Amino acid sequence: MLRTHTCGELNKEYKDKEVVLCGWVHRRRDHGKLIFIDIRDRYGLTQIVFVPSVSKEAHDEAQKLGPEFVVKVTGTVNVRPEKNVNPDLSTGDMEVCATGLEILNSSEVPVFEVDDTADVSEELRLTYRYLDLRREKLLNSLKLRHKLCAVIHSFLDKQEFLEIETPVLTKSTPEGARDFLVPSRLNPGEFFALPQSPQLFKQILMVSGLDKYYQIVKCFRDEDLRADRQPEFTQLDMEMSFAEEEDVFDVTERMFKIIFKELKGIDIKTPFARITHKEAMDKYKSDKPDLRKEQGEDFAFVWVVDFPLFKYNKDEKKWDSEHHPFTSFREEDSGLLEGKDLDKIRSRSYDLVLNGNEIGSGSVRIHKQDVQQKIFDIIGFDQEEAQKRFGFLLKAFQYGAPPHAGVAYGIDRLVAIMAGLDSIRDTIAFPKTQKGNCLLTDAPAEIDAKQLKDLGL
Numbered sequence: 001m002l003r004t005h006t007c008g009e010l011n012k013e014y015k016d017k018e019v020v021l022c023g024w025v026h027r028r029r030d031h032g033k034l035i036f037i038d039i040r041d042r043y044g045l046t047q048i049v050f051v052p053s054v055s056k057e058a059h060d061e062a063q064k065l066g067p068e069f070v071v072k073v074t075g076t077v078n079v080r081p082e083k084n085v086n087p088d089l090s091t092g093d094m095e096v097c098a099t100g101l102e103i104l105n106s107s108e109v110p111v112f113e114v115d116d117t118a119d120v121s122e123e124l125r126l127t128y129r130y131l132d133l134r135r136e137k138l139l140n141s142l143k144l145r146h147k148l149c150a151v152i153h154s155f156l157d158k159q160e161f162l163e164i165e166t167p168v169l170t171k172s173t174p175e176g177a178r179d180f181l182v183p184s185r186l187n188p189g190e191f192f193a194l195p196q197s198p199q200l201f202k203q204i205l206m207v208s209g210l211d212k213y214y215q216i217v218k219c220f221r222d223e224d225l226r227a228d229r230q231p232e233f234t235q236l237d238m239e240m241s242f243a244e245e246e247d248v249f250d251v252t253e254r255m256f257k258i259i260f261k262e263l264k265g266i267d268i269k270t271p272f273a274r275i276t277h278k279e280a281m282d283k284y285k286s287d288k289p290d291l292r293k294e295q296g297e298d299f300a301f302v303w304v305v306d307f308p309l310f311k312y313n314k315d316e317k318k319w320d321s322e323h324h325p326f327t328s329f330r331e332e333d334s335g336l337l338e339g340k341d342l343d344k345i346r347s348r349s350y351d352l353v354l355n356g357n358e359i360g361s362g363s364v365r366i367h368k369q370d371v372q373q374k375i376f377d378i379i380g381f382d383q384e385e386a387q388k389r390f391g392f393l394l395k396a397f398q399y400g401a402p403p404h405a406g407v408a409y410g411i412d413r414l415v416a417i418m419a420g421l422d423s424i425r426d427t428i429a430f431p432k433t434q435k436g437n438c439l440l441t442d443a444p445a446e447i448d449a450k451q452l453k454d455l456g457l
Helices: 056-062 120-129 136-158 199-207 245-264 277-284 329-339 369-378 384-397 413-420 450-456
Strands: 018-031 034-041 042-051 068-079 095-106 182-183 191-194 212-220 231-242 273-276 301-305 311-312 318-321 349-354 358-366 404-410
Touching: 018 042, 018 095, 042 056, 042 068, 056 095, 056 273, 056 318, 136 245, 136 273, 136 413, 199 231, 199 329, 199 384, 199 404, 231 245, 245 273, 245 301, 245 358, 245 404, 273 277, 277 301, 301 369, 329 413, 358 413, 369 384, 369 404, 404 413
Parallel strands: 042 095, 273 301
Antiparallel strands: 018 034, 018 068, 034 042, 068 095, 182 191, 212 231, 231 404, 301 349, 311 318, 349 358, 358 404
16 A cells, blocks of 8 residues: 555654655645645644755655645654644644655645635535545544444344335336436336335335335435435435334334434433424424423434324315325324315324424335225325326235335434534535536536437437
């Protein structure tokens, strides 16, 4: 390897050892005959000193260095005098006296300083994302995201969940937002859709007898964007057979307890508080109540339960599903299905709210075909329309579908809350703008006439 150590690894215990470091020039300071640089990689910073009497060649080469040059430094570890120790750095009690310097690559003058204190517009940051990602704040959010996913994988594996991938090219089954459509070259005039969620596939996996499924998965929704929305986002998707609400609550609370202990060093209180949708609206005027001022905690979780099964669409003068049409309802409210008070039917759905933000949503699912068709009838899907949209799921229900329940948690939003970030864009390596554009690659973009012709468009 080009290097023997990283830029965050060395300390005074390495005194007098010869080392080789590689990284980017974070800053350079000329002090008469001495030249100091801070060299940076993802692990930290190390101060390098170039002394003419030690290596005139390395000192001469160091005069060429500019910000963000990529360098390889060979040198000897020195312990700094007590008055020169930097307590803010893990490497602050030592420096490397350079005996050799190789410029691996030069850099244009950066369009903004690679430093968390620099005031940079988001447009510029997203255009030069490769510079933005070198900043500690962004790097730390991606590290946190990685560690979060690692803890999730470890926990769910121990609970005997199976990680199973579901298709990215699938059938268009609108679930509340517009689909992103993909034209099929081999089937002119026909389209795939990118999944808004793996909802139908994970229910079919339960029909398939796989019992416990999870996936950290990309989802796609063509909708207007805000600070907490992206056209493509990531969720932890879960489903369990022979399960009810309490089973989902139990596995979720145990998982989050481990997540916050390992990643934040915090013992969160379980079980989480619970509140009905009606109570939340009456007391907090919101279905995403922030209980921190009740609970006096930094991270306050609450389950919101008993959402209405239906909501009335005034524009189209019809009933719609509050969540999605595969949500089950409380058995004691089943008699209301035949009447006009559909807004009084309570669903078996649940949202998990953290600090006033919905971070997850799920439900006990309908698993019987006749009940599912009844819901379709109420929201205006006759048998022909239901078969056209969801026929493959309804057919699966004819072959022994078990009772099942599931939930999905927003990874981007969870990382943002845990890291104290204002926008989920700072938890994603290459996010889109609020207009759905990628400023780095200039996407979306026009395609040439031949590609359109191949697609029959």
